[in-house]
Amino acid sequence: xxxxxxxxxxxxxVFRMLCVCCAGFTGLLMLAFFVQLYVESYGAWxxxxxxxxxxxxxxxxxxxxxxxxGIVGTLSTTAIALVIALPLSFAAAMYxxxxxxxxxxxxxxxxxxxxxxxxxxxxxxxxxxxTPVMQDYVQPFFSETLGLSQVPGLRLIFGPDYNGFGIFxxxxxxxxxxxxxxxxxxxxxxxxxxxxxxxxxxxxxCTRWETARDVVLRYGIRGILGGxxxxxxxxxxxxxxxxxxxxxxxxMPETSYSGATTIASAIANNFxxxxxxxxxxxxxxxxILLAMSFGIQVLAQYxxxxxxxxxxxxx
Amino acid sequence: MQAxxxxxxxCFYYGDHQAxxxxxxxxxxxxxxxxxxxxxxxxxxxxRIYNRIFELYRNQRxxxxxxxxxxxxxxxxxxxxxxxxxxxxxxxxxxxxxxSVFDNVAYPLRLHFKLSRSEIADRVEDALKSASIxxxxxxxxxSSGLALSGGQQQRLCIxxxxxAEPEVILMDEPTSAIDPVATLKIxxxxxxxxxxFTVMIVTHNMQQAARISDYTAFFHKGEIVEYNDTxxxxxxxxxxxxxxxxxxxxx
Numbered sequence: 001x002x003x004x005x006x007x008x009x010x011x012x013x014v015f016r017m018l019c020v021c022c023a024g025f026t027g028l029l030m031l032a033f034f035v036q037l038y039v040e041s042y043g044a045w046x047x048x049x050x051x052x053x054x055x056x057x058x059x060x061x062x063x064x065x066x067x068x069x070g071i072v073g074t075l076s077t078t079a080i081a082l083v084i085a086l087p088l089s090f091a092a093a094m095y096x097x098x099x100x101x102x103x104x105x106x107x108x109x110x111x112x113x114x115x116x117x118x119x120x121x122x123x124x125x126x127x128x129x130x131t132p133v134m135q136d137y138v139q140p141f142f143s144e145t146l147g148l149s150q151v152p153g154l155r156l157i158f159g160p161d162y163n164g165f166g167i168f169x170x171x172x173x174x175x176x177x178x179x180x181x182x183x184x185x186x187x188x189x190x191x192x193x194x195x196x197x198x199x200x201x202x203x204x205x206c207t208r209w210e211t212a213r214d215v216v217l218r219y220g221i222r223g224i225l226g227g228x229x230x231x232x233x234x235x236x237x238x239x240x241x242x243x244x245x246x247x248x249x250x251x252m253p254e255t256s257y258s259g260a261t262t263i264a265s266a267i268a269n270n271f272x273x274x275x276x277x278x279x280x281x282x283x284x285x286x287x288i289l290l291a292m293s294f295g296i297q298v299l300a301q302y303x304x305x306x307x308x309x310x311x312x313x314x315x
Numbered sequence: 316m317q318a319x320x321x322x323x324x325x326c327f328y329y330g331d332h333q334a335x336x337x338x339x340x341x342x343x344x345x346x347x348x349x350x351x352x353x354x355x356x357x358x359x360x361x362x363r364i365y366n367r368i369f370e371l372y373r374n375q376r377x378x379x380x381x382x383x384x385x386x387x388x389x390x391x392x393x394x395x396x397x398x399x400x401x402x403x404x405x406x407x408x409x410x411x412x413x414x415s416v417f418d419n420v421a422y423p424l425r426l427h428f429k430l431s432r433s434e435i436a437d438r439v440e441d442a443l444k445s446a447s448i449x450x451x452x453x454x455x456x457x458s459s460g461l462a463l464s465g466g467q468q469q470r471l472c473i474x475x476x477x478x479a480e481p482e483v484i485l486m487d488e489p490t491s492a493i494d495p496v497a498t499l500k501i502x503x504x505x506x507x508x509x510x511x512f513t514v515m516i517v518t519h520n521m522q523q524a525a526r527i528s529d530y531t532a533f534f535h536k537g538e539i540v541e542y543n544d545t546x547x548x549x550x551x552x553x554x555x556x557x558x559x560x561x562x563x564x565x566x
Contacts, residue, residue: 100373199368200410200472204423204479205399214422218413 033290041283043276052284058250065281067288069252073167073260074289077242078235080171080256085179085231092179093186094212108187115180123244126173131245134172135164139257159255165247168256173241178231185227189220222304229300236293239264263289317385319344319513320365320483325379327360327369327537334360335537338379342483342530347505347514349524349545352534353565358517361534362485365515366402367395383483400427403476405486409468409493411460411475416452419460419471423479438478445511446474447504466497473504477512484508486516490523502527521561525549533557 038045044052044065055066096108139162143149148158157168193216201211217224239262247259248269261269263285271282320342327335335357342348350358360369367388369375380387388398400423412419420439424430430438439456443449448470452463460471469489476484486505490498505527508514518524524531525545532542533556541548541557552558559565 196406196408197410199371200404200406201412202371203366203368203399203404204475205396205426207396210426215412
């Protein structure tokens with residue numbers, strides 16, 4: 001073995017080690033987060049146990065803490081965001097993947113730029129523009145004009161009392177924030193569908209919608225769900241924008257128009273002044289948030305894997 | 316006898332580039348018509364006008380008339396979804412949909428006909444039998460269409476096309492991505508299909524055209540140089556260009 005060869009070999013193994021270390025570091029980081037959050041929140045778990053998750057009381061004066069309002073707020077804002085963002089992103093991505101070159105390129109860049117807007121801007125914009133519009137037009141339209149606040153099942157969403165702040169508005173802002181992400185991923189997935197596959201759908205007499213729903217969507221479902229989970233993860237953890245519009249009330253919301261809180265905004269709002277048990281409780285909230293994001297990702301991967309054969313993935 | 320399809324003075328443009336020049340072609344019912352010619356001569360382009368699939372793309376346009384049973388299908392009044400049901404298409408590569416074998420064939424049935432569950436099951440079986448693939452897939456109807464071999468996938472696509480009860484089946488180099496044994500099966504199948512459908516096939520493989528087709532059209536640079544019954548084309552071509560091509564002097 002000559003010297004040049006030996007040197008190249010050495011470089012190669014150094015590079016390999018570097019890659020292994022970097023990859024290992026990300027795993028270690030994940031583990032460290034869990035451990036750290038658990039250690040810091042140990043006080044709360046020890047005192048309240050499982051009650052911490054199912055109790056809705058959050059009273060610093062009595063030093064009693066329960067995570068349920070935060071969990072409910074987080075999940076419901078995220079759910080509203082997804083319900084609004086998914087169909088919009090799908091439709092926009094369908095158009096972008098197939099649009100004429102000029103409007104296609106301009107709008108595509110616009111979508112990518114939207115994703116780069118800092119969340120605090122969304123929050124300010126939400127506070128000064130969206131909240132009043134919600135209070136004056138949108139919420140009365142649903143609750144009174146359509147009378148949905150009188151319909152038993154829908155009362156949970158469209159309540160009789162509103163002031164613009166609350167879960168619903170936060171969900172709308174979140175929807176606008178995650179739409180660019182989901183839309184960009186969907187657009188790229190649609191563009192990767194083999195032209196021949198699309199042609200064969202059109203070729204047996206599918207409309208555009210049928211082709212999109214039954215062939216393109218099924219073909220790209222793995223990539224699309226990947227995009228959805230990026231959006232979902234962002235919606236779960238979004239702090240700043242939500243903080244502006246949700247009302248920040250540590251209580252169980254009665255309707256989606258009620259002021260509420262999310263885990264992330266509760267932590268941001270209270271952490272700087274919290275000491276002792278409250279600090280520990282906030283760490284416990286953080287632990288729950290991390291576990292929720294993690295759990296959803298794992299479930300999603302499992303779901304994709306379990307249904308892969310049905311969709312026709314030979315893997 | 317009226318032709319099943321008749322192309323009259325078809326010209327085709329990709330933007331400013333003209334790809335087809337004044338094509339006249341009369342396709343007879345229940346026959347196999349082969350379209351041969353060197354690469355880029357406009358064979359596929361010509362075929363893709365018949366179900367108007369080219370309309371998916373910008374800047375592609377056609378002039379002339381294309382009569383299906385005597386009715387021009389290039390006009391604005393044509394129900395394009397019904398046209399594509401009547402004229403099925405098979406592509407260079409198998410294109411099974413990302414769903415089960417059964418659903419692949421049931422898909423056009425659910426799209427075009429209102430049928431009960433059992434009627435769908437019956438028709439799926441019929442179509443798979445007509446595409447001579449039933450025996451190979453009857454035990455794995457619920458597994459993915461993508462899990463089949465290439466040749467099986469292509470026959471599955473043929474079954475899917477048959478299920479829509481078309482009158483014409485267009486095949487655009489259907490065996491170009493498929494091994495010789497599977498190709499032979501598909502050729503046998505095509506001869507069988509002729510009894511029920513009018514078949515048009517674009518092929519690079521001249522032996523294939525000679526083996527299975529009744530009529531052959533020879534395309535060159537967007538023009539139909541010669542069109543005649545297959546035997547005449549391959550044994551006694553009228554044009555020098557045709558003779559040069561089939562004897563392998565160019566192309």
